[in-house]
Every structure is written in structure tokens, then in C-alpha cells.
Amino acid sequence: MRIGAAVVAALLLPGVAAGLPPAEVTHAFADRGIPMSSVAIVVQETGARAPLFAHRPDVPMNPASVMKLVTTFAALDLLGSGYRWRTDAFVDGTLSDGTLDGDLILRGSGDPKITVEQWDAFIASIRDHGVAAITGDLVLDRSAFRLSPHDPGAFDGEPLLPYNVGPDALLVNFKSVRFRFAPAAVGDAVSVTADPALPQVAIGQTPAPVDGPCGDWRENANATWILQPRAAAVSFPGRFSRECGERDWYIALLDHPNYVHGIFRAAFEATGGLFGGAMREGLAPSDAEPVATLLSPPLHEIVRDINKLSNNVMAQQVFLTLAAATMPPPATFEKAREAVRRWLAKRRLALKSLVIENGSGLSRNGRLSAGDLARLLAAAAASPVRDEFADSLAIAAIDGTVERRFRNGSVAGNALLKTGSLEGVRALAGYVIDRNGRRWIVAALVNHPQAARAQPALDALVQWTWRNAARYAALTKR
DSSP: OHHHHHHHHHHHSTTOOTBSOOHHHHHHHHHTTOOGGGEEEEEEETTOSSOSEEESTTOOBOOGGGGHHHHHHHHHHHHOTTOOOEEEEEEEEEEETTEEEEEEEEEOOOOSOOOHHHHHHHHHHHHHTTOOEESSOEEEEOTTBOOOOOOTTTTTSOTTSGGGOOOOTTOOGGGEEEEEEEEOSSSSOEEEEEESOOTTEEEOOOOEEEOSOOOSHHHHHTOEEEEOSSOEEEEOOSEEEGGGOSEEEEEEOSOHHHHHHHHHHHHHHHTTOEEOOOEEEOOOOTTOOOSEEEEOOOHHHHHHHHHHHTOHHHHHHHHHHHHHHHSSSSBOHHHHHHHHHHHHHHHTOOOTTOBOSSSSSOOSSOBBOHHHHHHHHHHHHTSTTHHHHHHTSEETTTSGGGTTSSTTSTTTTSEEEEEEEETTEEEEEEEEEOTTSOEEEEEEEEESTTGGGGHHHHHHHHHHHHHHHHHHHHHHTO
């Protein structure tokens, strides 16, 4: 029987040896030109005491956005899946016959996702309270967070892209503007509109409509950006192919306070309100009752957006909230890191390799080993927030960052994954549910100058786990 088992192992699963990666997996990385010295892997069944196999499991590596798994599990576990942020509006002055003779104060608590629709509803609720005109200023209370000045271009030289927006206690709409390009149905023009239509953002020349392939339409539009903290002017003196149809371009403009000032004016005046005041920063009265409150969606919905879509600034907002909810204000990144350390100690979850900078993984300094990542996933799978955490992960070939991956494989719909990518980094971690319902933890990190080539190999690892992990486990026990 022993000889028969060995023969079967050699025929079905070449390279079978307890604790070692199968040859099919190592060959997948070799085929992409990625040396195994730049790869770390752990595959382990949930509830098992030891990995099915591991390769360099204790080497600290940059995990890119897979770091969000630490932030989101900590948040669900510490704050509870129903946790909500609140944004409050206060009047500071006399409200009579619809006129506020004084200031309107907005106080944020770090809500990670205030959309334009939610913001409009919030402003409408202020109007419903009877505030039709404001003679004073808009006062912003952003004191929940204390942060160093953020340079959006410091990470990769792309300061206008929304993924580089920094956190803020009064983050609204990711501080971004959607520019919509649309060829006119009749005539020879391309319209460019901004949403939200901020009063401080001027749109100049629009692109000329042309025939031909859409191609790199952003490059062809030849955008010119004149950017200041309080105002911006944009123009598109290039061309735009009619074959492109409607296209959206999201750009992060203005600084946080001036963006809020603009989007407040736009929404308030759209309801018929009158406001011509300035914006300044201050504190809300500690004993005042708000005239309107915007509650965020529950945390489990926020976490779903963070992990499925890999939203960086949302993750940073949640990370800072770990400090805000567990330590005296204001929240800082150092306090957030301490909150994670305390949480891990309380859970007795030793992640010795962990170096967490901002909670999002948008960092060159972040570190996590594949072994520690597997331990985190195992703890989450055994926790009271198991379902909320698992539901936040992207489903292979179905949604999120893996919607377009695994479409030709049997693992489609059977893997819950978080991906990560930076220049020189590719990572993937989560759960694979095989055909018998057995759940396997997969954690894989690649740090290599050509890491972008590794995605097919990482996908092959997931496919292999779904197809072969159970048989491999049975064979290595013989």
C-alpha cells in the first residue's frame, strides 16, 4: 500500500512532499520568470494546525493592498459590524424666519464614504430644519484627526488620481470630481461637465470631436490643469473620438476644506438656499445639539467596499478610526498603529513580521509575512465576524478586483480573495472553497522587479488549491 500511494502521488501530483510546494506551483512562477526566492506562499486548511505547504513563510515582504485585511479585520472585531460614523451640522447664531444670523458648523468624525447623493440628502436635511439663508461662514470642525500635511504626489508622482487622496475627518466624495465627456448628438462639439459642479472649478476649452478609433482618449484630450488649493481651472484643447461615446475621468481637486466649501455651496444653493460666506476652521460647541446628522452605512458595508474595490483612502479612514474609538482624541497614525498592536495582543495573535504604516497598503514600508497573513486569515475564519469579513472579499470571476480573473477556471465563484499590487509587488490572499466545501487559506506574496508578470502564477496557485489541495493533503499523510 505504501508503494502504491507513492506511485499515485508521483503520477497525479508531481513533487509531492509534505510541507513543500507542488512542482506545478513552482513551475508556474518559473514560467513567468519569477524566481522562488522572490515568492512566499502558505496554503493551509482552516482549522488545521499546520500548513499543507509553505515556502518562505516567515520572510517579511511588502504585501501592498493585502495589508487592508489587517485593518478591516481589526475594525470589524474592535468596532463591531454595525459601527457607523456621523457628520453633524450645528448652527452658531440666531435662526429666525429661515435666516441663520451666524455660522453653520460641520463636524466630521472620519466617515470613509460620503457620496454626492448622501451629501445632497444631508444638506437637504439642514434646509428642512429651516435654514434657508446663512449670513455668516461655513465653519469646519476637522479636529477628530490630527494629520501631517499630505503630499498626494509623493508616492508615485500622480497627485491628481483619487487613489492618492489623503484621509480627513471631513472626507466628502473622496475629494474628487468626475469629468464626463460626451460627443454631441447633433452638431460638432464635445461637452465636458463636472460632477459635482464646484463653483471654484472652471472648465475652459473642450476637445474637438474627431472620427477614428477611441484609443488613449485621455492622452488625446491633451488636458491642462491649473491647480491651487482654493481653485482650479481645466481645459482640454486636444481631440476626442466620437467612437469613445461617453467617458468619465475622475480627478482629485482642491484641498479638503475648500472642496467641502465648494460642494456645500453647490448643494445648498441647488435647494434654493442663500450662502455667500467664507470657509474657516473651528470647533463645534461641545454641548450643542446638531440640527442635522448624516450617518454612514454600517461598517460591514464600508469594509466590503474597501476589500472588494481596494479603496485606499477608505482604508486609511477606518485605520484612523481604530484610534479615534479606542484612545483619547485626536486620532493619529501612530495611535492607530498602537491600537492595532493592542488589539493583536488582546487577541493573542502574534504577527511578528507586521509593519503597518497607514492601514491601506499604499506604502513602501509595509511588511507582512505569508505565515502571519495565514495566521490572520485563520483567526478571522474562527472569529464572530467571520461572515462579514469573508463577505468583504472579492469573489473569483464575479466582482471586485478579481471580476475579470479566473473566468475560465473551475474556481470561479469558489474563491474569496484580496489582491494587492504596487510596482514590484503582487499579492493575493483569502479563502478557496473546494468542491467538497473544504475551506483553504491561500496567502502568496511576490516582491520582484518583474512582479507584474506573476499574476498568472498567483491565479494558478488558487486554481491548484481548488483542484488538488484535498488530494495533496491525503497523499502527504501517507
